[in-house]
Amino acid sequence: MLRCRTYINPFVNWIENGRRWRCNICGVLNDVPSAYFCHLDEQGRRRDADTRPEISEAVVEYIAPAEYMVRPPQPPAYFFVIDVSLQAVQSGVLARVAEGIKSGLVDLTGDDRTMVGFITYDNSVHYYVLRGGSSGPQMLVVSDLANLFVPAPEDLFVNLADSRDVVHNFLDSLPDMFSKNQVRDSCLGPALKAAFTVSKQVGGKMCVFQSAMPNLGDGTLQFRENPRIMGTQEEYQILRPGNMWYKDTALEFSKAQICVDMFLFPFHYIDAASLGELPRRTAGQLYSYPSFDATTDGPKFVSELRRTLTRETAFEAVMRVRCTKGFKINHFYGNFHIRGTDLLALPNCTSDSVFGFEIQHDEHNVNNSVLTVQSALLYTSSEGQRRIRVHTQALAVSNSQQEIMETADAETITCLVSKRALEISLSNSIDTARTKIQQTCIDILRSAKGGGGYGGAGYPSQQQQEEKEIPASLKLLPLYTLALIKNVAFRGGNDVHPDERVQARMRMACMYVPDCRYFVYPRMLSIHDMDGSAGRPAAEGVEVKPSTVAGKLKVVLPKAVNLSGERLLASCVFLVDSGVDMFLWVGSAAGEEVFNSLFGVNSIEGCSSAEV
Ligand SMILES: [Zn+2]
Structure with missing residues (x-):
């Protein structure tokens, strides 16, 4: 039974x-x-x-009974693996890393069981003994990368509350310790192995900060950049990992409940496609700051690192999604490793984690009027409780093509189509992915106009189809489709750097619907004609559309206008926001008054872009 x-x-x-x-x-x-x-x-x-x-x-949480534990719940644990080679020091990355970690550690979620550890590396691996009560950290340098020596883990991975002073001292002195470092080499692989050996009994989050392409020991990467194949059928080769070491290591990490968030600071080709396997398969995230400038990029990096450390985090998690009999989930999208057929292994799951999936019906005729989808996330909270978070959603099922099309959501479709296209571009080519994106849009619109693609009796004639309007819900789908094809992740031509492409792909793979919408079709805010309410909190008690305000204070945004080239008149100023980057577009003939109020100068000539 x-x-x-x-x-x-x-x-x-x-x-x-x-x-x-x-x-x-x-x-x-x-x-x-x-x-x-x-x-x-x-x-x-x-x-x-x-x-x-x-x-x-629809959302409930249970305290898990003992049979849901294979070991006592783990403490919140954070391990930092930091590149201290010449590049990282000179560019100011190291100073910002120390600053960001320190700021994040002050506001970590979780209780006084929280553990931390640090490893730095250049052409050798450096361990830090952080025993509480000692005046400063004791550093151990290991240069034999082939037979890596690892000291006793309990001195290297310590309780933060007991060792807070020595940890803060360490972070304060870290930039100076390496300020004269002339080593250009990077032994990321051995450093990761060392960090794994130290933290594997506990698990947790591992933050990796890498500035140069790894060139020593395991995980050494080759220079594969080749502008000639960008945008061609062959491009998929450099989008795929060039080295299986990172994938294999990721699976080992996943088993040990270690999630990697990787922060890259590339000044040259760094092979993000290979490195990205670590966050991808351990449910982490990849962040990239090309040509890092400590002044302009520093604040963004510090704030993203802070968020990584301070957001709600579930440890040693697994998730399973089930749906009503007769339907099946046929594909998952996002960062995870699948155990068995449908168990998502998530060493960490956070309030920013996003998973997409597709549901297919098994039988041609569906009898159910409702489809239920239930996800169960089994995890350890940062307070050390084993819990199960259950989401249940019931969706109406319809046999009417018209009903389905009228309730379709163009933004959700775009988000899912983009995730599917990412996989196609890896298994096939970017060209095929673009064709699929376009074809999906055409199929949906044809279907919305009553065409089924089967012809024959019961379907409207071609003329009837042409006259029929697209439902309001799908009006923007063609626009999003064209924008998606032009996105860095899918754009043709050879002006995209391979690492930039990988970064866009990694972001898109884990983007939620509204973020994906702005990433694909950025919003353009009209700055030159802002009215008095813009930039101030919305009046209390007034109903506002969420897209017209920002932040907790509901600050009113300038008016959004259609993102089109025709709007870019010389007299205008626009802020273009993709959710990831912002661009300020300033027309050459914008009035003196506009320049003065925005930048405090009379014309664009007197304007320094660094100061803006
Ligand atoms: Zn049942």
């Missing part, structure tokens, strides 16, 4: 006056234990539904 594995939820069917319930996912009939029994009301709803979150709320 089948055992039902569904978590009880608001959408199950109660029968026999509440003695049994039919599962809305697997269809099995379950007995209600007598302790849980409650009578039903006239609508067939349990009378106690409003007092029980698990049958009235």
